[in-house]
Amino acid sequence: MKHIAAAILIAFSAAGAQAQTTTAPATASAPAAAFDLEQDVNRVMKAFDVPGIAIAVVKDGKVVAARGFGVRKLGEPARVDGQTLFEIASNSKAFTAAALAMLVDEGKLKWDDPVVKHLPDFQMYDAYVTREMTVRDLLTHRSGLGLGAGDLLWWPTTNFSTDEIIERLRYVKPATSFRSAYAYDNLLYIVAGKIIAQKSGKTWGATVRERILTPVGMNTTTTSLAENAGNPNASNAHSKINDKIAAVKSMPVDNAVGAVGINTNADDIAKWMKVLLDGGRIDGAKGADGKELRLWSEAQSREMWTAQTPMKVGMPKGPLAATRANFAAYGLGFQLRDYKGQLVAMHGGALQGFYSRVLLVPESKLGVAILTNAESGGALNALQYRLLDQYMTGSAPTDWIKLIADNEDQKHAEELARLKKTSATRVAASKPSLALAEYEGQYLDPWYGVMNIKRDGKKMILSFSRTPDLTGEMEHFQHDTFIVRWKERNFNADSYVTFALDHDGSIEHVKMKAVSTETDFSYDFHDLLFTPVKPAKTKL
Numbered sequence: 001m002k003h004i005a006a007a008i009l010i011a012f013s014a015a016g017a018q019a020q021t022t023t024a025p026a027t028a029s030a031p032a033a034a035f036d037l038e039q040d041v042n043r044v045m046k047a048f049d050v051p052g053i054a055i056a057v058v059k060d061g062k063v064v065a066a067r068g069f070g071v072r073k074l075g076e077p078a079r080v081d082g083q084t085l086f087e088i089a090s091n092s093k094a095f096t097a098a099a100l101a102m103l104v105d106e107g108k109l110k111w112d113d114p115v116v117k118h119l120p121d122f123q124m125y126d127a128y129v130t131r132e133m134t135v136r137d138l139l140t141h142r143s144g145l146g147l148g149a150g151d152l153l154w155w156p157t158t159n160f161s162t163d164e165i166i167e168r169l170r171y172v173k174p175a176t177s178f179r180s181a182y183a184y185d186n187l188l189y190i191v192a193g194k195i196i197a198q199k200s201g202k203t204w205g206a207t208v209r210e211r212i213l214t215p216v217g218m219n220t221t222t223t224s225l226a227e228n229a230g231n232p233n234a235s236n237a238h239s240k241i242n243d244k245i246a247a248v249k250s251m252p253v254d255n256a257v258g259a260v261g262i263n264t265n266a267d268d269i270a271k272w273m274k275v276l277l278d279g280g281r282i283d284g285a286k287g288a289d290g291k292e293l294r295l296w297s298e299a300q301s302r303e304m305w306t307a308q309t310p311m312k313v314g315m316p317k318g319p320l321a322a323t324r325a326n327f328a329a330y331g332l333g334f335q336l337r338d339y340k341g342q343l344v345a346m347h348g349g350a351l352q353g354f355y356s357r358v359l360l361v362p363e364s365k366l367g368v369a370i371l372t373n374a375e376s377g378g379a380l381n382a383l384q385y386r387l388l389d390q391y392m393t394g395s396a397p398t399d400w401i402k403l404i405a406d407n408e409d410q411k412h413a414e415e416l417a418r419l420k421k422t423s424a425t426r427v428a429a430s431k432p433s434l435a436l437a438e439y440e441g442q443y444l445d446p447w448y449g450v451m452n453i454k455r456d457g458k459k460m461i462l463s464f465s466r467t468p469d470l471t472g473e474m475e476h477f478q479h480d481t482f483i484v485r486w487k488e489r490n491f492n493a494d495s496y497v498t499f500a501l502d503h504d505g506s507i508e509h510v511k512m513k514a515v516s517t518e519t520d521f522s523y524d525f526h527d528l529l530f531t532p533v534k535p536a537k538t539k540l
Contacts, residue, residue, distance in 0.1 A: 035390055040401065041069045041383070047405040048379035049245040051238055052080040055383075056270040056369040059391060061283065063274070066266040072373070073236035074247050082267040083220060085234040086371040087250065088356040089349030092262040093189055094276070094304075095208050097139055097333025099196045101280075101300035102211060108199050111136040111303065111332075118195050123170040129178045130170075135195065137179070138188040139332045140308040146175030150187045151522035152448055154256040156352065156491065158467045162255045166191055171447035172527070182309045182330060186259040186522070193258015204257050215282060215295060216275055218268040223261050225252045234263075235373040237353020239490035245374060248490045251352035260351060266371065269358070273367030276301075276345075276360055304332040305345045305362075311335070319403045323385060334360075340392055348380065350520065352490070355380055364392050378408040415518055426478040433480050433501060436460060443510050443530035451510075451530055462497065483515060492516065493523040507532050 052070035068080030103109050115122045115133045124130045150172045153165045193204040200207040205223030213221050228234045237250045279301040285293035307329030325337040334345040342363045349356040357380045359368045370383050385400040443451045450465040462484045464470035472486035480499040494515045502508040512525035
């Protein structure tokens with residue numbers, strides 16, 4: 001999935017009142033022209049159907065913005081402010097990387113230690129990979145796993161434990177050879193979180209709070225949704241249902257915290273960005289020995305922002321061509337690229353109802369965090385480039401909001417047209433090869449486990465045994481392919497379900513594939529291969 005100049009003074013109340021901007025003399029680090037942050041964010045919220053956004057910006061070691069816009073929940077008056085909590089999903093990976101860096105500084109592990117040195121039961125599908133996988137490999141998306149492979153073990157909310165997820169890694173087949181290609185994964189960050197817990201003797205959450213959140217002063221940040229209980233200033237999740245934005249329930253992910261566990265706000269994440277930009281140093285803080293307080297060494301900061309795995313560079317065309325990077329790579333917990341000749345260390349985050357992005361530009365001493373309570377990559381992109389332009393160069397702004405909104409609308413229209421064509425060209429008169437009763441039963445995938453199909457009157461219901469919300473009604477599409485339409489319509493992840501028959505007419509296996517190309521990659525249905533569970537024979 002994953003900047004405000006000192007010349008602009010933004011005054012706001014704790015409730016996120018109207019912004020006021022004034023113009024200061026131009027400096028080397030501050031553009032001369034005033035810019036209306038509130039106007040831009042309001043345009044983004046309207047253009048991309050986002051109910052609420054929080055923005056944090058640090059520049060030259062100072063927090064120059066940490067405020068909210070819009071509402072916490074659609075249809076309710078409570079406003080987003082600098083203290084409103086958002087789930088930041090994969091922006092949690094930087095905390096996991098930093099916690100490991102601290103352990104490296106302390107000599108408790110090395111980046112290139114084999115994982116099995118610290119977790120002896122760890123096992124990948126291939127024995128060679130199991131033996132050679134290092135702590136560094138856990139963070140760099142080069143394991144050979146496919147994009148999002150195994151994510152259905154934790155997404156949507158499952159009742160697998162963290163240990164069960166790690167144990168099932170051994171059954172997930174690789175898509176490429178080890179260290180040969182970049183493919184984003186979450187499961188290995190879950191393993192990394194387990195190493196942190198093992199080394200500290202505490203949970204990942206307790207360790208991150210003690211070692212990072214408390215020293216940095218991130219006092220309202222939490223490491224699980226359960227910690228948010230009782231705090232009224234938490235944003236609600238929002239998703240599209242039939243292309244209309246709606247409030248939905250959040251998705252607890254206690255079994256995947258090393259990858260996606262942090263919930264934070266604009267005030268707190270501004271403090272985090274300051275520490276990242278200052279190489280792990282906490283500004284003004286001193287340890288018991290009177291020396292500056294540093295969470296990790298400058299050497300570890302360089303390690304985290306050093307390219308580890310090359311990534312393909314996207315080739316945007318037309319008006320978006322100016323956003324093309326010259327290089328792209330993944331470091332340790334950060335994606336690395338360039339923009340206008342400067343390094344940008346960044347990451348995105350996505351969970352049900354929340355998208356976020358954090359960008360750090362060391363040369364400009366600039367950090368930007370964008371937290372949203374909706375699922376719009378376009379909103380993040382529009383604000384990202386608007387703010388980078390404003391605070392890196394002060395150049396005349398490109399209207400990224402309109403350009404990116406138009407591009408998003410075009411891509412969505414093309415996908416709707418493709419889906420319509422696919423539906424129109426199916427063999428509508430075809431029928432299933434078997435009576436519906438013969439499709440009922442339990443089906444087993446090597447790494448996920450059991451999927452059930454059963455009749456409910458005239459309906460056929462498919463459900464994933466360890467994922468309570470993955471339940472939906474099957475409708476016939478063509479031949480032996482059905483479409484399961486999930487009861488939770490905000491998933492936007494309906495899937496084809498195709499049955500392959502053996503020579504005797506029995507079901508040999510079942511495969512799945514998302515209907516829409518817009519479905520989040522963590523719904524990795526295409527990686528599943530279900531085979532029928534045959535009833536045990538009764539001994540006579």
